[in-house]
Amino acid sequence: MTRESPPLDITNAPELSRLAGEVRRTRRPRVWRRGNEDVAILVPLSPPVHAIITPVPDNPALAAVLAGLPKDSVVARTAGALHTDQPFPGYDEEKEAAAIAIAADTVAGWQD
Numbered sequence: 001m002t003r004e005s006p007p008l009d010i011t012n013a014p015e016l017s018r019l020a021g022e023v024r025r026t027r028r029p030r031v032w033r034r035g036n037e038d039v040a041i042l043v044p045l046s047p048p049v050h051a052i053i054t055p056v057p058d059n060p061a062l063a064a065v066l067a068g069l070p071k072d073s074v075v076a077r078t079a080g081a082l083h084t085d086q087p088f089p090g091y092d093e094e095k096e097a098a099a100i101a102i103a104a105d106t107v108a109g110w111q112d
Contacts, residue, residue, distance in 0.1 A: 029099060043103040059106065 010016040023030055029043040054087065064077060069076045 027100075028096060029103060041103060043100060043107070045104075045107075 012021060019030065021040050024044050027044050031038050032040040032042065066076050066079055069103050
Protein backbone atom coordinates (compact mmCIF):
# COMPACT_ATOMS: atom_id res chain seq x y z
CA MET A 1 0.00 0.00 0.00
CA THR A 2 1.41 3.38 -0.95
CA ARG A 3 0.84 6.47 1.12
CA GLU A 4 0.19 9.73 -0.63
CA SER A 5 2.30 12.58 0.71
CA PRO A 6 0.54 15.87 1.27
CA PRO A 7 1.50 18.61 -1.21
CA LEU A 8 3.96 21.28 -0.11
CA ASP A 9 2.67 24.85 -0.46
CA ILE A 10 5.56 26.95 -1.76
CA THR A 11 3.55 30.16 -2.10
CA ASN A 12 5.57 31.88 0.62
CA ALA A 13 8.94 30.34 -0.35
CA PRO A 14 10.29 32.64 -3.08
CA GLU A 15 13.35 30.55 -4.01
CA LEU A 16 11.31 27.33 -4.31
CA SER A 17 8.64 29.20 -6.28
CA ARG A 18 11.32 30.53 -8.64
CA LEU A 19 12.77 27.04 -9.18
CA ALA A 20 9.32 25.54 -9.75
CA GLY A 21 8.56 28.29 -12.27
CA GLU A 22 11.82 27.58 -14.08
CA VAL A 23 11.06 23.85 -14.29
CA ARG A 24 7.55 24.52 -15.56
CA ARG A 25 8.72 27.10 -18.11
CA THR A 26 11.63 25.05 -19.49
CA ARG A 27 9.86 21.65 -19.16
CA ARG A 28 13.19 20.30 -17.87
CA PRO A 29 13.41 18.36 -14.60
CA ARG A 30 15.97 19.51 -12.04
CA VAL A 31 17.90 17.24 -9.69
CA TRP A 32 18.31 18.64 -6.18
CA ARG A 33 21.72 17.91 -4.75
CA ARG A 34 23.12 18.37 -1.24
CA GLY A 35 26.90 18.15 -1.30
CA ASN A 36 27.68 15.13 -3.48
CA GLU A 37 24.33 13.43 -2.92
CA ASP A 38 21.28 13.67 -5.20
CA VAL A 39 18.31 13.96 -2.85
CA ALA A 40 15.29 14.76 -5.03
CA ILE A 41 14.08 15.59 -8.49
CA LEU A 42 11.65 18.34 -9.45
CA VAL A 43 9.68 17.48 -12.59
CA PRO A 44 7.11 19.56 -14.46
CA LEU A 45 3.55 18.24 -14.23
CA SER A 46 1.55 20.26 -16.72
CA PRO A 47 1.93 19.83 -20.47
CA PRO A 48 3.66 22.63 -22.31
CA VAL A 49 1.22 25.31 -23.40
CA HIS A 50 3.07 25.97 -26.67
CA ALA A 51 3.08 22.34 -27.86
CA ILE A 52 1.12 21.83 -31.06
CA ILE A 53 0.69 18.30 -32.30
CA THR A 54 0.00 17.99 -35.98
CA PRO A 55 -2.81 15.49 -36.62
CA VAL A 56 -2.01 12.45 -38.71
CA PRO A 57 -3.42 12.97 -42.21
CA ASP A 58 -5.96 10.51 -43.55
CA ASN A 59 -4.16 7.58 -45.16
CA PRO A 60 -6.49 4.96 -46.71
CA ALA A 61 -3.64 2.48 -47.29
CA LEU A 62 -2.62 2.66 -43.63
CA ALA A 63 -6.25 2.35 -42.52
CA ALA A 64 -6.60 -0.83 -44.63
CA VAL A 65 -3.51 -2.39 -43.03
CA LEU A 66 -4.62 -1.44 -39.52
CA ALA A 67 -8.13 -2.82 -40.10
CA GLY A 68 -6.68 -6.33 -40.19
CA LEU A 69 -4.78 -5.97 -36.90
CA PRO A 70 -6.01 -6.37 -33.33
CA LYS A 71 -6.65 -2.96 -31.72
CA ASP A 72 -4.15 -3.71 -28.93
CA SER A 73 -1.27 -4.62 -31.28
CA VAL A 74 1.79 -2.43 -30.99
CA VAL A 75 1.58 -1.56 -34.69
CA ALA A 76 -2.02 -0.36 -34.37
CA ARG A 77 -1.24 1.65 -31.22
CA THR A 78 1.79 3.41 -32.69
CA ALA A 79 0.87 3.82 -36.37
CA GLY A 80 1.46 7.40 -37.43
CA ALA A 81 3.26 8.30 -34.21
CA LEU A 82 6.24 9.63 -36.13
CA HIS A 83 4.20 11.84 -38.44
CA THR A 84 5.04 15.42 -37.64
CA ASP A 85 6.04 18.64 -39.29
CA GLN A 86 8.36 19.36 -36.38
CA PRO A 87 12.07 18.43 -36.42
CA PHE A 88 12.92 15.20 -34.67
CA PRO A 89 14.49 15.68 -31.25
CA GLY A 90 18.17 14.97 -30.74
CA TYR A 91 19.69 12.55 -28.26
CA ASP A 92 19.56 14.97 -25.32
CA GLU A 93 15.91 15.82 -25.94
CA GLU A 94 15.02 12.12 -26.27
CA LYS A 95 16.86 11.34 -23.03
CA GLU A 96 15.10 14.21 -21.26
CA ALA A 97 11.69 13.13 -22.58
CA ALA A 98 12.35 9.60 -21.35
CA ALA A 99 13.33 10.90 -17.90
CA ILE A 100 10.15 12.99 -17.69
CA ALA A 101 8.00 10.03 -18.78
CA ILE A 102 9.63 7.73 -16.22
CA ALA A 103 9.22 10.32 -13.48
CA ALA A 104 5.56 10.91 -14.39
CA ASP A 105 4.92 7.16 -14.38
CA THR A 106 6.59 6.86 -10.97
CA VAL A 107 4.54 9.72 -9.54
CA ALA A 108 1.36 8.18 -10.96
CA GLY A 109 2.27 4.95 -9.17
CA TRP A 110 2.49 6.81 -5.86
CA GLN A 111 -1.08 8.00 -6.28
CA ASP A 112 -2.51 4.50 -6.73
